[in-house]
Amino acid sequence: MDLKSNHSSPVLTDSAPLSKLRLGLPSNMSPYSPAASPYSSSGLYLTIPRIINGKLEDVRVNGWLDAMIASSPPRKKLSKDIIYESQTDDHDAAYQTWMISYPSALNSFHLITSYAKCKTVALFLDYDGTLSPIVENPDHAFMSSAMRAVVKEAAIYFPTAIISGRSRDKVHEFVRISELYYAGSHGMDIMGPVRVSNSIDVHPDCIKTIDSQGKEVHLFQPANEFLPMINEVYKSLIEVTSDIIGIKVENNKFCVSVHYRNVDNKMWDEVGVRVFGLINGYSRLHVTYGRKVLEVRPVIDWNKGKAVEFLLESLGLSQRDDVLPIYVGDDRTDEDAFKILRESKCGFGILVSNAPKETTSAFYSLRDPSEVQEFLKSLVRWRKSTALQTENIASEYI
Numbered sequence: 001m002d003l004k005s006n007h008s009s010p011v012l013t014d015s016a017p018l019s020k021l022r023l024g025l026p027s028n029m030s031p032y033s034p035a036a037s038p039y040s041s042s043g044l045y046l047t048i049p050r051i052i053n054g055k056l057e058d059v060r061v062n063g064w065l066d067a068m069i070a071s072s073p074p075r076k077k078l079s080k081d082i083i084y085e086s087q088t089d090d091h092d093a094a095y096q097t098w099m100i101s102y103p104s105a106l107n108s109f110h111l112i113t114s115y116a117k118c119k120t121v122a123l124f125l126d127y128d129g130t131l132s133p134i135v136e137n138p139d140h141a142f143m144s145s146a147m148r149a150v151v152k153e154a155a156i157y158f159p160t161a162i163i164s165g166r167s168r169d170k171v172h173e174f175v176r177i178s179e180l181y182y183a184g185s186h187g188m189d190i191m192g193p194v195r196v197s198n199s200i201d202v203h204p205d206c207i208k209t210i211d212s213q214g215k216e217v218h219l220f221q222p223a224n225e226f227l228p229m230i231n232e233v234y235k236s237l238i239e240v241t242s243d244i245i246g247i248k249v250e251n252n253k254f255c256v257s258v259h260y261r262n263v264d265n266k267m268w269d270e271v272g273v274r275v276f277g278l279i280n281g282y283s284r285l286h287v288t289y290g291r292k293v294l295e296v297r298p299v300i301d302w303n304k305g306k307a308v309e310f311l312l313e314s315l316g317l318s319q320r321d322d323v324l325p326i327y328v329g330d331d332r333t334d335e336d337a338f339k340i341l342r343e344s345k346c347g348f349g350i351l352v353s354n355a356p357k358e359t360t361s362a363f364y365s366l367r368d369p370s371e372v373q374e375f376l377k378s379l380v381r382w383r384k385s386t387a388l389q390t391e392n393i394a395s396e397y398i
C-alpha cells in the first residue's frame with residue numbers, strides 16, 4: 001500500500017466519467033433554468049418508469065429506478081424502530097449456500113486468529129448497519145451502550161477507525177469514543193494521528209491541526225474545494241424535493257444523502273427524477289446508491305478504500321507484513337475497502353448482511369450488528385488471552 005506514488009490530487013480532471021448516470025440534460029444547462037426545471041418529469045427527461053398494477057413499466061430506460069429498488073431489499077420490522085431485511089425459508093437456504101463462499105467470521109474465528117497471531121490487528125468499522133442497526137429515521141441510528149463498550153475496549157488493543165458516509169462530526173456524536181480515528185463523508189474527511197511521513201506531509205489537502213482533546217492531529221479533506229458546491233446542492237435538493245412526503249435530505253459535509261426509505265414506493269421514480277434532474281447540472285458531482293438512499297458525491301478519486309490506505313500509512317502500519325487490517329461494513333461503499341484489502345493480500349473484509357449479496361470483495365460475513373458485537377468481543381478476549389500467555393511465558397524465564 002504505497003501512498004508515496006500517489007501524491008497527485010485525487011480530484012479528477014475528467015469531470016464527466018462514463019459511469020455517471022444521465023437523464024438527458026446538457027451538462028452546461030443550469031439546473032435552475034425553467035426549461036430544466038427538476039420539478040417536471042417530461043420534456044427534456046427520458047421516459048420515466050412508473051409502477052402500474054404492481055409492475056414496473058418501461059424498464060429499458062430506468063437504470064436508476066432499478067438500482068434504487070435493487071439497493072432496497074424487502075424488509076420487516078423486528079422491533080419498534082429496527083428494520084431487518086425479510087427472510088423466508090428459501091431465502092435462508094440461499095443464505096446458507098452463499099455462506100459457503102463467505103463464511104461467518106464467528107464460525108471462522110480460529111482461522112482468523114491464526115492469521116492474526118503475532119500481528120498488529122488494525123480495525124476499520126463502518127457505522128450504519130454495522131455498529132448500529134438500520135432504522136427508519138437516520139437521526140435515530142443510535143449505537144447501543146453494549147456496542148460502545150466493546151468498541152472502546154477493542155480500541156485499547158487494536159488501532160481502530162470508524163469510516164462512515166456520515167459527516168465526521170455526526171458519526172463522532174453517535175459513537176462518542178475519543179480513542180478512535182474517524183473518517184466521515186465516505187473517507188473524504190479524515191482525522192488521524194500525526195505521523196512524520198513524506199507521503200502525507202506534502203499532500204496539499206492534509207494539514208496539522210488540534211482536535212477537541214487538544215491533541216495534534218492530521219486532517220485530510222481531499223474534496224475541500226467542493227464544499228460550497230455541496231452546500232448549494234444540499235439547499236437545492238431540499239427545495240426540489242420539499243413536496244415529497246417522507247423524503248429526508250441529509251448534509252454529510254462533502255456529500256449529501258437523499259433518503260427515500262419513508263417515501264411511498266410509487267414516488268421513488270419521482271425522487272430519481274428530482275435528484276438526477278438537479279445533479280445533471282453539475283458535471284463534477286455524481287450519484288451513488290446506498291440502502292434506500294441516493295448519495296450525491298464529488299467526482300473524485302477517493303473512497304473508503306483509499307481512506308483505509310491513508311490511515312494505515314498515518315499509523316505507520318502500511319508496507320508491513322506483521323499487520324492485519326480487518327474492515328467490517330455492510331454497504332456498497334464498503335466494497336472499495338474490501339477490494340483494497342483483497343488485492344493487497346494483507347487483510348480482509350467482513351460483509352455484514354443477512355441476505356446473500358451477488359458480488360462482494362469481502363472474505364467473511366456476519367449477519368447483523370449483534371454478530372459484529374460478538375465478533376469484536378471475541379477478538380478482544382482472544383488478544384487479552386494471548387497477552388496473558390506471553391506474560392506467563394516471559395515470567396517463566398525471570
Ligand SMILES: O=P(O)(O)OC[C@H]1O[C@H](O[C@H]2O[C@H](CO)[C@@H](O)[C@H](O)[C@H]2O)[C@H](O)[C@@H](O)[C@@H]1O
Nearest residue numbers: 127128134135136138141164165257261291293
Ligand atoms: O457508511 P455508513 O456509516 O454505513 O453510512 C451510510 C449511510 O448511512 C445512513 O443511512 C442508512 O442508515 C439509516 C439509519 O439506519 C437509514 O435510515 C437509511 O435508510 C440508510 O441508508 C446515513 O443516514 C447516510 O447519510 C449514510 O451515507
